[in-house]
Amino acid sequence: MPAEPSSALPASPPLTERQEARRRRILHASAQLASRGGFDAVQMREVAESSQVALGTLYRYFPSKVHLLVATMQDQLEHMHGTLRKKPPQGATAAERVAETLMRAFRALQREPHLADAMVRALTFADRSVSPEVDQVSRQTTAIVLDAMGLENPTPEQLSAVRVIEHTWHSALITWLSGRASIAQVKIDIETVCRLIDLTAPEADS
Amino acid sequence: MPAEPSSALPASPPLTERQEARRRRILHASAQLASRGGFDAVQMREVAESSQVALGTLYRYFPSKVHLLVATMQDQLEHMHGTLRKKPPQGATAAERVAETLMRAFRALQREPHLADAMVRALTFADRSVSPEVDQVSRQTTAIVLDAMGLENPTPEQLSAVRVIEHTWHSALITWLSGRASIAQVKIDIETVCRLIDLTAPEADS
DNA sequence: CGCTAATCTAGAACAAGTTTCAGACTTGAT
DNA sequence: ATCAAGTCTGAAACTTGTTCTAGATTAGCG
Structure with a gap:
């Protein structure tokens, strides 16, 4: 298994080693600050200082705070997808496996609630200028769910x-x-929505 | 039928007439600016100027831009609930009626996409300090959906x-x-999720 | 090596949300 | 009518995201 992640962005210009290192430092600083105090604690000047980069450079790498946090989320998601792949969910039905997967992810987020706050708020606050990046996050999430379902060729209904x-x-x-909402309520809602999967299984077609 | 809306907030101190008028002017200015250019176009200084109120006063009435926009949404929601009550949806099943209601609301939003942008972005960006107000919006939305379902005593499952x-x-x-996502996709997703209603109907209990 | 274009840095400057303050105005109670 | 308390105003100040600029550094190339 090669090191290359499955679906990187078009990668317009290949980055030099030092640039790659800068990018990593920035993402690391971002995640670290976010873990402390959530969305508000990720201040661009502080990110720049923590990652030993000038403010202008930070903005060259990530054109806005939201871009930065969405990229941070991409990073974390890749991590999580890898982790999940190693221990696939055990449920008998697709709905159970998806619910189990999401609850596992949810527990991971509970361990870093501030980081979760920063990433999710950025994701939903993103405007059109961040669409490609948000879309990428969405595709990654879809991949995780489809993995849990064990599907190769989902129907349009299933995709919905x-x-x-x-x-x-x-x-x-x-x-x-x-x-x-409480943790319990989130759990219930996830389980509730996962029932849709059974409803859209090919043999249950209306 | 009295003028008092069904569920106002605790209403700590009752407002004088002039204060009520100020509050209305502010909300009106907010909605107007939002209709023009969405979330970004609602600038606190402009809202203050448009509503003939000092900036400090604006902040006394609405402690943040998000509070202001969430209050604007409450206002619009009350409107919509009234409109919907007059022409209840015609679908045969609860799921159809809910989907019809939501699509009707969706079409209303499509007529003012910038306003919709401002309100929805504010709603999802709101942090804990706005929880009571966001909760109020959520209750109002729940009331609309339950109305469409025609339910008096929903089960916990149905509430989920x-x-x-x-x-x-x-x-x-x-x-x-x-x-x-396209309008068509939103429609499909709404119809898909509304199928959950049939799934949680009392007689379909697992 | 030496050149050129791109990149990086430090720092100022700007924009919009938010806070603060002194003084003028309202309100409600006496 | 008058006083005290609370409210409103206008303006400045502060914060943090974002942009801009001039000069230093780096990367790639002949």
Whole structure:
């Protein structure tokens, strides 16, 4: 298994070694600050200082705070996908496996609630200028869910169900992060939405 | 039928007439600016000027831009709930009626996409300090959906389904507003998630 | 090596959300 | 009518995201 991640961006100009190192330092600083105090604690000047880079350079690498945090999320997601791949969920049905996978991810986020806050808020606050990056996150999430379902060729109906699951996932996270829903409630909602999977299984076609 | 809306906030100190007028002017200015250019176009200094109120006063009425926009959303939601009540959806099943209601709301939002942008972005960007107000919006939305279902005493399962529908509603709106999903896709996702209602109907209990 | 274009740095400057403050105005109670 | 308390105003100040500029450094190339 080669080191190259499965789906990197078009990679317009290949980065030199030092540039790659800068990029890593920036993402690391971003995640570190986010872990401390969430979205507000990621201040561009501080990120620049922590990663030993001038402010202008930071903006050359990531054209806005939201871009930076979405990239941070891409980074974390790749991690998580790798982790999940090693220990696939054990449930008997696709719905169970997806729910189990999402709850596992949820528990990981609970360990770093501030980081989760920063990433999710950035993701939902992103405007059109960040669409490509947000889309990439969405594709990665879809891949994780489809992995859990064990599907190669999902039907359009199933894809819609997966989109709805992702919608619920993001929005439920937000309600939890802003203290309006308990962990138990998020769990219930995830389990509820996962029932859609059974409903859209090919043999259950209406 | 009295003028008092069904569920106002605790209403700590009752406002004088002039204060009520100020509050209305502010909300009106906010909605107007939002209709022009969305979230970014609602600039606190401009809102203050448009509503003939000092900046400090604006902040006394609404402690942050997000508070202001969430309050604007409450206002619009009350409007919409009233409109919907007059022409209840005609679908045969609860799922159809909910989907119809949400699509009607969606079409209303499409007429003012910038306003929708401002309100939805504020809603999902809100942090804990805005929780009470966001919760109020959520309750209002829940009321609209339950109205469409025609339910008096929903089961916990059904409430979870309604929450999932709201999650999908908000998140699907965001993907549409940020240009990552088409109107058709939003429609499909809404219809998909509404199928959950049938799944949680009391007689279909697992 | 020496040149050129691209990149990086430090720092100022700008934009918009938020806070603060002194003084003028309202309100409600006596 | 008058006083005290609370509210509103106008303006400045502060914070943090973002942009800009001039000069130093680096990378790639002949």
